[in-house]
Amino acid sequence: MQIAIPLGLGVFLIWYIYQSFTPQQLAETKKYFADANYYFVLLSVVFSVLSHISRSYRWSFMLEPLGYKTKLANNFMAISVAYLMNIFIPKSGEVSRGIILDKYEGVPFQKGFGTIISERVVDLLFLLIFTVLALIIKFDALYGYMSENVPVSIFYVIILGIVFLAICVPLYIKFSKSNINKKLKNFVIGLKEGVFSILKMRKKGAFIFHTFIIWGLYLLSFYTALHALPDTANITFGTIIITFVVGSFTFAFTNSGFGTYPAAVAGILTVFGIAKTVGVAFGWIVWISNIASILFFGVLSLILLPIYNRKRLKL
Secondary structure, rough: OOHHHHHHHHHHHHHHHOOOOHHHHHHHHHHHHHHHHHHHHHHHHHHHHHHHHHHHHHHHHHHHHHHOOHHHHHHHEEEEEEEEHHHHHHOOOOHHHHHHHHHHHOOOHHHHHHHHHHHHHHHHHHHHHHHHHHHHOOHHHHHHHHHHHHHHHHHHHHHHHHHHHHHHHHHHHHHHOOOHHHHHHHHHHHHHHHHHHHHOOOOOHHHHHHHHHHHHHHHHHHHHOOOOOOOOOOOOOHHHHHHHHHHHHHHHHHHHOOOHHHHHHHHHHOOOOOOHHHHHHHHHHHHHHHHHHHHHHHHHHHHHHHHOHHHHHHO
């Protein structure tokens, strides 16, 4: 179900978008693909790969206090394989990273996996910061769009739902003895431990610096890709931020954003006056280029890992 449902959602969104297009819109979308400046797409991919290298280096700061000094190449290849695995089985990448580090660097899986979870906590916090920033910058435009297109009754339902959750979730966590609540508590405890483990880190300054580098490269990669199409090259900073945020969230819904990324990016760009055909073409160009990069480096890493570590494997 964890594999079928995300894939099904992606396929449905692809079908829904294209069946709603007229023949003229389909022709326009194809033309955007043909006329795109793929130099900027390639440069965008380069920035993305650089962010993975920075992430690989940052990982060593978390492993060092545990007594392990890992090779940058192994860190990078483990991360590349993780991204590859997430394309086929959502959330499996974190497990594969821990397994690879255990096999090729001798880091026990539990310890390696713990650092990965801590790392994800930091990335989640940065994504939330970008989200808040996007909402602040584009609040008026989003509120205007919602007020014009969403019935007032829906707003009331959303507000009541938020209040209900704010009251019921803490009570559930405090009093429930169900297995779901135990998992939820463990998740919260894990988040707390992850944050505190970073605060106790000896090289936390370098860790935070590389975190800014990683997310700066993510944003730079997205900004560069926008220049591949004339219609997206000059959109405002606020629109860039909110489109970047919406696109980032889609990776949690389907296999590395399959189907959801182009749909979400097109949807948010439409709100800010960009034609749907442009948004769909741009979304697919960005998604396909990044997935192609992930496939290339992921498969290459699977091949090179045993070769690069052959001396260790013989021991």
